[in-house]
Amino acid sequence: MSVTVTQAYRFALDPTPAQERDLASHAGAARVAFNWALARVRAVLGQRAAERSYGIAEELLTPPLSWTLPALRREWNAAKDEVAPWWRANSKESYSSGLDACARGLKNWSDARKGQRAGRPVGFPRFRSKRRTTPSVRFTTGTIRVEGDRHHVTLPRLGPLKLHESARKLARRLDNGTARILSATVRREAGRWFVSFTCQVQRRQRRPRQPDAVVGVDVGVRHLAVLSTGELVDNPRHLGTASRRLRRLAKAASRKVGPDRRTGQRPSNRWERARRALAAAHRRVADLRRDGLHKLTTRLAGEYGTVVIEDLNVAGMVRNRRLAKAISDCGFGALRRQLDYKTSWGGGRLAVADRWYPSSKTCSGCGAVKAKLPLRIRTFTCQRCGMVADRDFNAARNLAQLVVAGSGPETKNGRGADRKTHSSGPVAAKRQPRTASAGKTGTVPPQGGTVDQELTHAH
Numbered sequence: 214m215s216v217t218v219t220q221a222y223r224f225a226l227d228p229t230p231a232q233e234r235d236l237a238s239h240a241g242a243a244r245v246a247f248n249w250a251l252a253r254v255r256a257v258l259g260q261r262a263a264e265r266s267y268g269i270a271e272e273l274l275t276p277p278l279s280w281t282l283p284a285l286r287r288e289w290n291a292a293k294d295e296v297a298p299w300w301r302a303n304s305k306e307s308y309s310s311g312l313d314a315c316a317r318g319l320k321n322w323s324d325a326r327k328g329q330r331a332g333r334p335v336g337f338p339r340f341r342s343k344r345r346t347t348p349s350v351r352f353t354t355g356t357i358r359v360e361g362d363r364h365h366v367t368l369p370r371l372g373p374l375k376l377h378e379s380a381r382k383l384a385r386r387l388d389n390g391t392a393r394i395l396s397a398t399v400r401r402e403a404g405r406w407f408v409s410f411t412c413q414v415q416r417r418q419r420r421p422r423q424p425d426a427v428v429g430v431d432v433g434v435r436h437l438a439v440l441s442t443g444e445l446v447d448n449p450r451h452l453g454t455a456s457r458r459l460r461r462l463a464k465a466a467s468r469k470v471g472p473d474r475r476t477g478q479r480p481s482n483r484w485e486r487a488r489r490a491l492a493a494a495h496r497r498v499a500d501l502r503r504d505g506l507h508k509l510t511t512r513l514a515g516e517y518g519t520v521v522i523e524d525l526n527v528a529g530m531v532r533n534r535r536l537a538k539a540i541s542d543c544g545f546g547a548l549r550r551q552l553d554y555k556t557s558w559g560g561g562r563l564a565v566a567d568r569w570y571p572s573s574k575t576c577s578g579c580g581a582v583k584a585k586l587p588l589r590i591r592t593f594t595c596q597r598c599g600m601v602a603d604r605d606f607n608a609a610r611n612l613a614q615l616v617v618a619g620s621g622p623e624t625k626n627g628r629g630a631d632r633k634t635h636s637s638g639p640v641a642a643k644r645q646p647r648t649a650s651a652g653k654t655g656t657v658p659p660q661g662g663t664v665d666q667e668l669t670h671a672h
């Protein structure tokens with residue numbers, strides 16, 4: 214059996230200097246089209262608002278401008294000789310990509326205003342400045358392919374571009390017909406160009422090695438994660454060194470003369486250089502972290518039938534500056550996203566504990582809940598049953614037990630756990646109470662007042 218999924222393949226590029234200029238020109242063209250469309254829409258909106266304020270009848274107002282992609286494209290094609298007489302220098306896809314981004318931004322803003330969009334409010338799109346925008350351009354039509362040598366990709370107008378690494382994984386799928394490229398996006402991040410292919414991929418439906426096993430995962434700060442099996446997953450190697458380097462470079466950059474809007478101060482060359490080094494260091498830390506998370510989530514999804522994590526309000530926590538570093542460093546959001554799709558590809562499921570479930574403050578031995586457990590206290594000590602365990606391990610064990618809580622009569626309502634748990638992901642149907650046999654509890658230890666000293670970890 215196979216499932217069709219949308220998957221991205223991303224590769225670093227090694228363009229020649231001429232190609233780099235071409236890439237920058239295409240990304241610039243996308244930006245120009247974006248800004249042009251936004252200015253048009255703003256002008257018409259402003260004009261109509263002004264006319265209305267003079268009491269002009271609704272039917273006599275300047276006609277509204279549609280901001281769908283086809284409408285913006287028609288407008289652009291009529292105006293491009295005037296606005297961008299050099300338009301022939303770039304693929305038409307570059308303009309289309311800018312107009313598309315503008316259309317989407319406007320749609321998100323208007324949907325949010327009408328209350329048709331979930332999530333935080335979306336502001337009116339802003340103009341894209343040359344300095345501050347990440348150069349990017351998306352190709353959806355024309356020649357987009359991976360070359361036979363697997364070390365080059367061909368994009369419309371840009372021709373063959375050398376890849377920094379082999380694209381064999383994608384090429385193999387393209388060759389045997391299990392993948393189809395939908396679009397290619399080229400971006401420059403921290404001074405380096407990347408191409409990302411969005412593909413429709415046919416994946417074989419797999420089964421986890423232990424389909425009945427449940428694992429709770431607590432993402433920590435000292436460790437990448439702590440599992441309910443007692444395993445500590447270390448942070449990626451070299452992450453500490455990379456983070457220290459990042460801090461040092463940030464400090465160095467702050468001592469140089471940067472740009473200042475109020476005084477019109479232009480940044481110094483030294484500042485520019487320091488900024489580039491800092492961006493590269495950021496990139497390295499992010500790469501190491503992403504790599505570690507991918508390895509962990511692949512392993513978890515391949516091994517366990519059910520993976521249980523906490524539902525953390527990441528957006529809310531990142532706004533709290535003191536927690537922000539630790540949280541965004543560990544990539545909770547990325548962990549959840551990766552587990553979500555990897556468990557569904559792997560035939561397992563992801564269960565997400567309720568946001569208010571006190572996984573750290575609950576004793577995984579007897580279920581007693583503490584009123585308080587400050588973050589700095591790394592060991593959980595139960596006053597009721599005397600269990601002593603590493604804080605994160607205790608939390609992970611609680612998470613694992615949430616899912617099996619519905620499986621036996623004596624544990625069912627222990628902490629109201631089954632009411633507070635919900636599952637996510639396409640395969641993640643919630644297991645009904647009583648439908649799971651006792652044998653399905655897998656790796657989760659039985660509940661009770663046992664003091665489990667062997668599983669204790671000291672730091």
Ligand SMILES: [Zn+2]
Nearest residue numbers: 576579595598
């Ligand atoms: Zn206890």
